[in-house]
Amino acid sequence: xKKMIIASTSTLHGGGYLDYLLPTLTEFFxxxxxxxxxxxxxxxxxxxxxxxxxxxxxxxxxxxxVTGLHEYEDAAxxxxxxxxxxxxxxxxFLLVTQLYxxxxxxxxxxxxxxxxxxxxxxxxxxxxxxxxxxTNDMPIIYPxxxxxxxxxxxxxxxxxxxxxxxxxxxxxxxxxxxxEFHQFNTIPVLGLREGSWLEVSGDKxxxxxxxxxxxxxxxxDPEELAAGSDLSGLR
Amino acid sequence: xKKMIIASTSTLHGGGYLDYLLPTLTEFFxxxxxxxxxxxxxxxxxxxxxxxxxxxxxxxxxxxxVTGLHEYEDAAxxxxxxxxxxxxxxxxFLLVTQLYxxxxxxxxxxxxxxxxxxxxxxxxxxxxxxxxxxTNDMPIIYPxxxxxxxxxxxxxxxxxxxxxxxxxxxxxxxxxxxxEFHQFNTIPVLGLREGSWLEVSGDKxxxxxxxxxxxxxxxxDPEELAAGSDLSGLR
Numbered sequence: 001x002k003k004m005i006i007a008s009t010s011t012l013h014g015g016g017y018l019d020y021l022l023p024t025l026t027e028f029f030x031x032x033x034x035x036x037x038x039x040x041x042x043x044x045x046x047x048x049x050x051x052x053x054x055x056x057x058x059x060x061x062x063x064x065x066v067t068g069l070h071e072y073e074d075a076a077x078x079x080x081x082x083x084x085x086x087x088x089x090x091x092x093f094l095l096v097t098q099l100y101x102x103x104x105x106x107x108x109x110x111x112x113x114x115x116x117x118x119x120x121x122x123x124x125x126x127x128x129x130x131x132x133x134x135t136n137d138m139p140i141i142y143p144x145x146x147x148x149x150x151x152x153x154x155x156x157x158x159x160x161x162x163x164x165x166x167x168x169x170x171x172x173x174x175x176x177x178x179x180e181f182h183q184f185n186t187i188p189v190l191g192l193r194e195g196s197w198l199e200v201s202g203d204k205x206x207x208x209x210x211x212x213x214x215x216x217x218x219x220x221d222p223e224e225l226a227a228g229s230d231l232s233g234l235r
Numbered sequence: 236x237k238k239m240i241i242a243s244t245s246t247l248h249g250g251g252y253l254d255y256l257l258p259t260l261t262e263f264f265x266x267x268x269x270x271x272x273x274x275x276x277x278x279x280x281x282x283x284x285x286x287x288x289x290x291x292x293x294x295x296x297x298x299x300x301v302t303g304l305h306e307y308e309d310a311a312x313x314x315x316x317x318x319x320x321x322x323x324x325x326x327x328f329l330l331v332t333q334l335y336x337x338x339x340x341x342x343x344x345x346x347x348x349x350x351x352x353x354x355x356x357x358x359x360x361x362x363x364x365x366x367x368x369x370t371n372d373m374p375i376i377y378p379x380x381x382x383x384x385x386x387x388x389x390x391x392x393x394x395x396x397x398x399x400x401x402x403x404x405x406x407x408x409x410x411x412x413x414x415e416f417h418q419f420n421t422i423p424v425l426g427l428r429e430g431s432w433l434e435v436s437g438d439k440x441x442x443x444x445x446x447x448x449x450x451x452x453x454x455x456d457p458e459e460l461a462a463g464s465d466l467s468g469l470r
Binding site for chain 2: 009011012013014042043044045090091093094132133134135136137138139140141142145146159161168169170171172176177178179180181182183184185194
């Protein structure tokens, strides 16, 4: 049975890494002693080791030891054996490229489908959707495909940002970009604001945190969903 | 001899389409009676016809007639015969996909290299660089390659945005994204603020408009370049 926490962001303004999620994660990872971290997305270009250390420090208070996927010869085997998995944020193009290059996209999907608890934040959340095509990231590397894990039946836009009505900037708003996506794609897109996350338990998907999320569907007006909404039927 | 105007944006806040550039364009297109418009980037998902009409209206006061590249059977031949070319903004992934699909990437580069005056704005400027990898756009479609026209020896980030120091949003700043690009790529990136453009005349590249531009190079601190700077040596 799938068990996932899919978070918009790892960090809230003024808080520490994963701070706001710690009560949730304590419950979610109860009984797990080790966690496998996927550091591929490398936020700001930090190294796999540095990134893994950051996560190790965050999970120490929970009594969970952390290893980085880059430390293993056989990455697919490490995923299959993992007690729990966390894919961190950074650049989604880089993350997806590395997941394909290291041949672990399927291993990761299989592990989650067979019940390994999965935590994603930002780019690590993006890849749980059908495709990475609603990422906010810069295409710094050319991935072999935009298809991702397909563990939820829609796409995400993490760090969702409402239009700034005071802005004089003429670049596209997030909403305009998602509308462009729907010119060519039928997949629903959930804009997850910072502080929101999805909790997946089997086929049940619930919007958690205090905020509304914004749902975009092809040919329909965007819709605000209340915290606690059941998204299980969304596809 | 190359003749190009490469603009950060088509439109400034509070102004009309191409307004702020009209004096420059009047001089730049002097003696040209017709212009071929490349509408492929489809901002906000508008149709090729609607987009071409917008450009037709903007060029009417200059006595220049406008046709859309989508109106021609043989797009490459239309480009080769064009008196002048304008590639408009929108989604860069879509633009690049269409340029490859319609087999006109080379025709476009050849036309500009042999002296056809070229105007680009936003996505239409992005593609004049070596790759489209420093676009701000969403990957709504999977292009066959990120390589672009290579008419200037570096990359652009149009609509360049300085970090908002008041922001509580935790998504990456533009500068952070470009820094991530430089973890994997050596190509210099010029952040062109809205209101800036490059004027290319043969091998000479000049920063025009009233604003500074921000230059990013691998392993170096970003640098502010004054309006009027000569960028011919940048590579």
